[in-house]
Amino acid sequence: xxxxxxxxxxxxxxxxxxxxxxxxxxxxxxxxxxxxxxxxxxxxxxxxxxxxxxxxxxxxxxxxxxxxxxxxxxxxxxxxxxxxxxxxxxxxxxxxxxxxxxxxxxxxxxxxxxxxxxxxxxxxxxxxxxxxxxxxxxxxxxxxxxxxxxxxxxxxxxxxxxxxxxxxxxxxxxxxxxxxxxxxxxxxxxxxxxxxxxxxxxxxxxxxxxxxxxxxxxxxxxxxxxxxxxxxxxxxxxxxxxxxxxxxxxx
Numbered sequence: 001x002x003x004x005x006x007x008x009x010x011x012x013x014x015x016x017x018x019x020x021x022x023x024x025x026x027x028x029x030x031x032x033x034x035x036x037x038x039x040x041x042x043x044x045x046x047x048x049x050x051x052x053x054x055x056x057x058x059x060x061x062x063x064x065x066x067x068x069x070x071x072x073x074x075x076x077x078x079x080x081x082x083x084x085x086x087x088x089x090x091x092x093x094x095x096x097x098x099x100x101x102x103x104x105x106x107x108x109x110x111x112x113x114x115x116x117x118x119x120x121x122x123x124x125x126x127x128x129x130x131x132x133x134x135x136x137x138x139x140x141x142x143x144x145x146x147x148x149x150x151x152x153x154x155x156x157x158x159x160x161x162x163x164x165x166x167x168x169x170x171x172x173x174x175x176x177x178x179x180x181x182x183x184x185x186x187x188x189x190x191x192x193x194x195x196x197x198x199x200x201x202x203x204x205x206x207x208x209x210x211x212x213x214x215x216x217x218x219x220x221x222x223x224x225x226x227x228x229x230x231x232x233x234x235x236x237x238x239x240x241x242x243x244x245x246x247x248x249x250x251x
């Protein structure tokens with residue numbers, strides 16, 4: 001047994017793979033994350049290398065108390081069925097003693113840096129901190145990269161795009177981001193973080209325009225027009241009148 005805890009990402013709930021599993025199993029994302037926790041905990045407790053010999057998809061479904069859950073994990077690439085065993089891809093990167101040791105070392109170093117720099121931080125002004133954060137972000141913003149499944153927009157790059165295009169923050173939903181990522185991850189296009197955020201906001205805005213256009217194209221039911229003068233329908237209104245050359249009538 002490697003330990004009594006496992007690593008889980010804080011943004012796992014909005015992962016495109018979780019959303020795909022929720023759609024396939026017709027379940028909410030919170031239940032999907034709970035099922036993943038039970039499966040990953042099983043591997044962490046009973047496997048040293050990410051492989052469970054003799055396990056089948058049906059056996060794992062029974063342990064997770066969820067028929068079809070294992071197959072959904074296979075479909076998104078989070079589980080491999082070899083026929084005589086089940087395997088977790090990249091097990092050593094996320095589970096096992098070595099992965100936990102690396103995570104603990106990282107947390108310890110971060111805490112050490114915070115403690116050693118606390119006195120210096122007190123002497124720095126708020127404006128100095130703001131400029132440093134902007135400089136750090138600007139360096140990252142110039143780097144081009146291909147879309148990946150865990151990508152998320154950042155507030156610094158997203159806010160100006162929302163303001164420029166008139167899109168609300170509430171419209172940037174996890175579902176909208178997941179749909180955006182699912183499309184671009186297959187295009188093999190490299191771009192900067194700022195440009196990806198601009199494309200995301202533009203996609204959300206265009207989706208709203210298309211929805212509004214569909215509503216506008218919906219035919220409206222017209223009401224039948226009726227005469228305001230009652231009792232005249234069916235009557236010969238020119239009976240007894242003499243027609244004039246100019247097209248008028250006289251008594």
